[in-house]
Amino acid sequence: MEVLSTWEPDLAVDIAARGPNERPRRFLGQNGFIRDSTGRGWALVGDAGYFKDPLTAHGITDAFLDSHRLAQAFARNPSDVGEYQDERDHFAHRLFEITEDIASLNWDLEMLKLLHIELNGCMKAEGESLKVGELAGAVISAA
Numbered sequence: 001m002e003v004l005s006t007w008e009p010d011l012a013v014d015i016a017a018r019g020p021n022e023r024p025r026r027f028l029g030q031n032g033f034i035r036d037s038t039g040r041g042w043a044l045v046g047d048a049g050y051f052k053d054p055l056t057a058h059g060i061t062d063a064f065l066d067s068h069r070l071a072q073a074f075a076r077n078p079s080d081v082g083e084y085q086d087e088r089d090h091f092a093h094r095l096f097e098i099t100e101d102i103a104s105l106n107w108d109l110e111m112l113k114l115l116h117i118e119l120n121g122c123m124k125a126e127g128e129s130l131k132v133g134e135l136a137g138a139v140i141s142a143a
């Protein structure tokens, strides 16, 4: 509230008047991972299969995208949804590395800018792949 009062005094007064909605919960950090996410009769979506630091704010998108890709793979071939994981990993690895770099806080502002430009490129490519309904031609690296 002290910090907020410095930059946004009106907002700070408003929030102070309303009081907390619930007790604040701290996120103490958690190592990221990318797991094998399909097998015979099972599949993982969202954080269960692939978790990265929330600093790039992409986890909810990932969870929806995973569900979408898994549903599509299942519709194509209910007995083998392995394509779902291939499609996820096509984007997941670079997004994961960029996120790790940003979350490390081991950057200067110029490097952070470049990381965000590449992150933006990845997200655009991901969006394009949804539009055309296939991954072919998607460009991962904006560099």
Ligand SMILES: Cc1cc2nc3c(=O)[nH]c(=O)nc-3n(C[C@H](O)[C@H](O)[C@H](O)COP(=O)(O)OP(=O)(O)OC[C@H]3O[C@@H](n4cnc5c(N)ncnc54)[C@H](O)[C@@H]3O)c2cc1C
Residues within 6 Å of the ligand: 027, 045, 046, 047, 048, 054, 056, 057, 058, 059, 060, 061, 063
């Ligand atoms: C501090 C923080 C900030 C974040 N900020 C953002 C953000 O700004 N933008 C963004 O996109 N993402 C953000 N994320 C990430 C995002 O919250 C997650 O990636 C997303 O919620 C994952 O969705 P999910 O459905 O895979 O998992 P979850 O949301 O974890 O849902 C899994 C659910 O399953 C339940 N469950 C677990 N085990 C069992 C069981 N055995 N039986 C029944 N139920 C069970 C859990 O209780 C939970 O409700 C943030 C994460 C954190 C920690």
